[in-house]
Amino acid sequence: MVDVSNFVEANGNAAVSIPAMEVAGSPHVPFVPRDANATDSKNAKDVLDLWRQQKQIPAPFIWPHADARPSSILELDVPVVDIGAALHSAAGMARAAAQVAEACASHGFFQVTGHGVDPALAQAALDGAADFFRLPLATKQRARRSPGTVKGYASAHADRFAAKLPWKETLSFIHNHVHEDVGARASSHVVDYFTSALGDDFMHLGEVYQEYCEAMEDASLAIMEVLGVSLGLGRGYYRDFFADGSSIMRCNYYPRCPEPDRTLGTGPHCDPSALTILLQDGEVDGLQVLVDGAWRSVRPKPGELVVNIGDTFMALSNGRYKSCLHRAVVHREKERRSLAYFLAPREDRVVRPPPSPAPAPRLYPDFTWAELMRFTQRHYRADARTLDAFACWLDLPSCPTTPQAQGTV
Ligand SMILES: C=C1C[C@]23C[C@H]1CC[C@H]2[C@]1(C)CCC[C@@](C)(C(=O)O)[C@H]1[C@@H]3C(=O)O
Numbered sequence: 017m018v019d020v021s022n023f024v025e026a027n028g029n030a031a032v033s034i035p036a037m038e039v040a041g042s043p044h045v046p047f048v049p050r051d052a053n054a055t056d057s058k059n060a061k062d063v064l065d066l067w068r069q070q071k072q073i074p075a076p077f078i079w080p081h082a083d084a085r086p087s088s089i090l091e092l093d094v095p096v097v098d099i100g101a102a103l104h105s106a107a108g109m110a111r112a113a114a115q116v117a118e119a120c121a122s123h124g125f126f127q128v129t130g131h132g133v134d135p136a137l138a139q140a141a142l143d144g145a146a147d148f149f150r151l152p153l154a155t156k157q158r159a160r161r162s163p164g165t166v167k168g169y170a171s172a173h174a175d176r177f178a179a180k181l182p183w184k185e186t187l188s189f190i191h192n193h194v195h196e197d198v199g200a201r202a203s204s205h206v207v208d209y210f211t212s213a214l215g216d217d218f219m220h221l222g223e224v225y226q227e228y229c230e231a232m233e234d235a236s237l238a239i240m241e242v243l244g245v246s247l248g249l250g251r252g253y254y255r256d257f258f259a260d261g262s263s264i265m266r267c268n269y270y271p272r273c274p275e276p277d278r279t280l281g282t283g284p285h286c287d288p289s290a291l292t293i294l295l296q297d298g299e300v301d302g303l304q305v306l307v308d309g310a311w312r313s314v315r316p317k318p319g320e321l322v323v324n325i326g327d328t329f330m331a332l333s334n335g336r337y338k339s340c341l342h343r344a345v346v347h348r349e350k351e352r353r354s355l356a357y358f359l360a361p362r363e364d365r366v367v368r369p370p371p372s373p374a375p376a377p378r379l380y381p382d383f384t385w386a387e388l389m390r391f392t393q394r395h396y397r398a399d400a401r402t403l404d405a406f407a408c409w410l411d412l413p414s415c416p417t418t419p420q421a422q423g424t425v
């Protein structure tokens with residue numbers, strides 16, 4: 017059954033509402049509709065003030081008990097895969113392929129080292145996010161996300177959802193890969209995004225993220241080589257598939273929270289992308305993965321990137337590699353930042369598993385990344401069942417439980 021109950025934005029004409037002054041336990045103060053076109057929405061400002069000043073969190077931020085945090089949590093056992101060794105020796109590749117095969121057949125999370133990302137660049141990208149989220153709301157709102165798209169600044173996704181709001185601010189933008197055939201890197205579209213959305217003062221930050229995204233592209237294509245070998249398809253198969261991809265970069269900021277046990281920074285979900293590379297800031301943990309019915313944490317470790325399989329790769333591998341449910345928790349005393357690079361194919365490329373010598377029944381229909389993106393931005397809030405709901409939605413006549421069939425979008 018597809019749950020669309022808290023999706024407020026159905027058709028791009030945002031049905032926007034966020035709480036102005038309502039706090040948990042004070043149900044008499046009404047929600048105040050927000051002017052989606054304002055550059056410095058009073059209500060959005062109020063929410064940010066609430067984050068800092070209130071003892072209780074506003075009701076729309078409260079997540080159901082089932083999603084609440086257990087008091088103690090064990091660490092997830094994830095392999096540490098040396099990507100550099102995989103690219104440079106047959107033995108390194110064999111070891112890396114065996115590690116990812118084991119991790120991806122169970123939970124789909126692993127960590128990578130030897131990825132070649134300059135630690136100074138990674139730190140600059142994290143510091144840049146810290147600086148951006150400290151800016152006045154009116155400045156951040158210059159990059160306000162437009163309805164129906166993934167690009168831009170969002171505060172608690174309050175323009176999209178009415179309940180179970182995530183305790184976070186995000187800044188997202190597209191990174192189009194520079195296809196190797198095109199020659200040396202010369203793209204500046206991330207820089208262009210920053211200067212056009214935020215102004216020329218943001219050129220340097222744009223340059224940092226342009227470089228960071230290119231490093232993420234390189235790392236993710238290297239990981240795709242390992243995944244290809246691990247599935248018996250050779251190094252080039254998935255690398256070529258994603259070479260001209262259109263990925264998404266997202267900076268997450270999780271402020272301190274007065275009631276961390278009643279909310280979540282990012283709710284339980286599977287990433288719709290093919291692969292996600294996550295850089296967690298410093299010492300502050302927050303990422304948790306559901307394995308065998310229990311939440312397990314994946315703590316940040318210096319120099320390591322966390323990688324997980326997303327729905328698009330699950331479809332590409334016909335379900336052999338799993339996209340696993342995960343979430344991010346928040347803290348009372350500590351704020352947290354993370355940078356997520358969501359690897360995705362070119363928007364119009366058909367996602368379909370490769371022909372197999374031992375054909376298995378197809379688990380998912382053919383689709384394009386543009387279709388899946390559109391589904392998550394306009395029709396369905398990404399959760400544990402995004403891919404199943406999407407497959408159902410593509411095949412509308414035989415799918416009575418899609419949002420459309422319920423008459424909700
Ligand atoms: C296709 C997408 C949906 C999300 C943005 C991009 C890439 C990842 C997705 C997301 C981050 C997964 C977590 C849940 C989500 C709703 C969020 O809380 O941010 C997702 C994104 C989104 O729709 O904004």
Ligand SMILES: O=C(O)CCC(=O)C(=O)O
Nearest residue numbers: 268282302303344354356
């Ligand atoms: O911030 C994190 O640790 C995880 C965020 C996440 O899962 C996401 O952005 O998809």
Ligand SMILES: [Fe+2]
Nearest residue numbers: 286287292342
């Ligand atoms: Fe995620």
